[in-house]
Each structure stands twice: as C-alpha cells, then as structure tokens.
Amino acid sequence: MNRRRLLAATALAFPLSGCVGRSLDEVGTTTETVDEDVPQKKGGEETVEIQAEAFSPGKIEVNVEGTVHWENTSDSAHQIESTTYTEDAENWSFSEEVPSGETVSKTFEKRGVYQYYDLNAGQYAMCGVILVGGAKSDWESPCMG
Numbered sequence: 001m002n003r004r005r006l007l008a009a010t011a012l013a014f015p016l017s018g019c020v021g022r023s024l025d026e027v028g029t030t031t032e033t034v035d036e037d038v039p040q041k042k043g044g045e046e047t048v049e050i051q052a053e054a055f056s057p058g059k060i061e062v063n064v065e066g067t068v069h070w071e072n073t074s075d076s077a078h079q080i081e082s083t084t085y086t087e088d089a090e091n092w093s094f095s096e097e098v099p100s101g102e103t104v105s106k107t108f109e110k111r112g113v114y115q116y117y118d119l120n121a122g123q124y125a126m127c128g129v130i131l132v133g134g135a136k137s138d139w140e141s142p143c144m145g
Contacts, residue, residue, distance in 0.1 A: 040134070046069070060130050069104070080095070111135050
C-alpha cells in the first residue's frame, strides 16, 4: 500500500470509530476521493457548429486527448482565435480561418478551460468555451446570453 492510500485509509478510519453499529448511510457521511492512480477517460470527438452569429453549442466538454471540430455551416468565413477571458482559463495559442462549408480541428492534450472567439464577429459578440478533462468554470460568457 502506498503512503497516500495508507493516509487516506487512516483518515477515514478515525472519524468512523465512534459510529459502532451504524452504517455510513445512517451517519450521513459522504466522502469523495480522487485516486490519481486511476487514469481519466481520454480521447473522443465533439463538434461545434459555426453559425452566422453564434457557436453551437457555446460550451462543450471533452476528455483529455479529445478533439474538437469547428464546422462552418454559415455562408461566410470565420476566424477562430484563442483567448483568456478569465483567470481560470488556459493561455493557449489557436488561430484558424474556417471558410464556409469547411471544418478545422484541435486536439486538447491538457486538462483545463479553453476560451475562444470569432475575430470577424468580435471578441464579445461570438465566443465559446471548451472544458477539457472535467475542468469546471463559473464563467458567464457575454456571448451566450
């Protein structure tokens, strides 16, 4: 047993020692642990549709090593640009023009919050967020009102 698991088992044993004869359900105790030795889900694909005035969906979730495809279904070209609206966002570099009827893709290797916008529409007119590997963000997008 490694040290981390031993400490976790010891920490759980002491609070429960006074609960003789009662189950965890009766006590109402809940514990949530993250086992770093268990690998996260990886891979997969999701598609964001580039419409005339919005990304659909505006928020998307993928696994680590998952790929996002931006499919332009509008009649004009769009320019996807990475950005960071909030402190919890990853500083990433992505800049792709997507002609009408075309698709561009990006694979995300690292857990995090990735924000982007359409340069042609404006930074606060058309934007989106990608949550990778279970990352969470309370960001209220000005584009998804």
